[in-house]
Amino acid sequence: MTPPTERPLTAMIDPAAGPPDCAAYERAGGWQATRRALGDLAPAEIIDMVTRSKLRGRGGAGFGTGQKWSFVPKEPAAERHKYLIANADEMEPGTFKDRLLLEGNPLQLIEGMILAAYGVQAGHGIIFLRGEYGLACSRLHHAIGEARQQGWLGENILGSGFGFDIHVHSSAGRYICGEETALLTALEGRRATPRSKPPFPQTGGLWGAPSVVNNVETLCNLPHIITNGPEWFAGLGLGEDGGTKIYGVSGRVAKPGAWELPIGTPLRQIIEEHAGGMRPGHQLRALLPGGASTAFLDATALDVAMDYGSVEKAGSRLGTGMAIILDDRTCPIGMIRNLEHFFAQESCGWCTPCRDGLPWVERLLDAIEDGSGQEEDMDQLARHARMLGAPGRTFCAHAPGAMAPLASGLKLFAADFAAHIQQRRCPHKSGA
């Protein structure tokens, strides 16, 4: 057996060689977890192991995976129609970790889905894949076909009596589909508006059936937890959380990229060691630690450990763990305007504060960046940040997520906002 490695998620990923086939996957330690689970473990034991591993959702919200599963009705898969859905609708700006996993080792996701499905006793699997991920789509179809042919998917897997198969749903491009209830609505062939909870998906999800929606990276951890044990997994993290995490950095750094590191690795280490620090002639001004919907942190926060609790204490969220760097030569107001354009465009339009508020914010930022902003625009922005930012005033977390970079940006870049309004131009644009 392969000894536990510090980089379980990416150990088999070799972009030059392409993804492993079933045989190569098995030689490198794959399928052991499925043999063990279906041969020796009861579904409840899988849920217990995942709970003890301290695995939390890697899609952004960070909910405990074992806990999420614990709410699913316990009937065996053969007795009750249930769904296990992989959320592969990776659309958070600045985030490219799931694409790496989908393209690099699709069988790892398939095995993770088999294990999750066995744990919650779901017979029906769906991969909700964003429409833009064409290469991932063809590799998933190929891997599913091969796994089916070799008996890893289908009826009575390994003679266990448990049956499970996977369908790939290619979506057509809408950020809100990453929200789990909107994702279910989209699968039912409707405009992807989020649903009110309760009922929670675990009891009343897709077509009314119990459903679990887990992020791709979350699911890819499962084979390693079952093979090497929950204590091993929990021990991989540097702080409170278990496992490794795929971290990434984009922006004007020397070597943008993604790396699998122990969860809780300090932000400074990720940026300075792995991303090679800033490009010559650029200084780090601030950053979004985990995608577009996380609050800005400034350069004084670089020593924060990148785990759920520590980033929250620092005033932001771990989110997807993919940091976007703002350098000193890029206009922070221009950056926030770009972010709010995205959120305004991607609002599903269902509830009024989000549908009408986000375009208003975008227009105010347009005016300020273009030199026609007024003092009172700042009050209006602050009011939106307050009204839309608080949870509970909108149907889902889209608007609060959109307000995270704005509210933090209004504080961090107050002098930049003032300069734009006073000088009636963007000071970062030369010759204006």
Add this chain to the structure above:
Amino acid sequence: MLTAEAPLSTPVRAEILALAAQEPHPRGASVAALRLVQARLGWISTVHLREVADLLGMSVDDLDGIATYFNLLFRRPVGRHVVMLCDSVSCWIMGREPLCAHMCRTLGIRPGETTADNAITLLPTVCIGHCDHAPAMLVDGTLHGDVDTATLDRLIDTLRDTP
């Protein structure tokens, strides 16, 4: 021959019905069916929208609500090639605005438009998950990274010469 005005061919209709049969309710196949039509014809005409709605047992407006909801479904004709230049934050920081301006100048169109020779449609897209190689774009669905003006100039020449 398949055209935007002619009815869908019998095999395409059969494929749509097969997709619908796999779902607990036919409407579950709506995105897959619309994608299928677009893959064959480049876009979804009103004639075809009506036909798909009929096959799925949905009202035309109901299905149009879906067709107009998703960024990758086109309800207007596009050129022979579709270039989608990412306009999200990492690509913006890495200079996608000047690239977009360069492309518009070279092609004589604005984002959302198609060149007069029908060769290229230029569209913005949200983050395509290639941020470590920003600026990034999708050309007929294929991912390109570290895009600069030289890449764009070569690309435009190639696309104009490709049917």
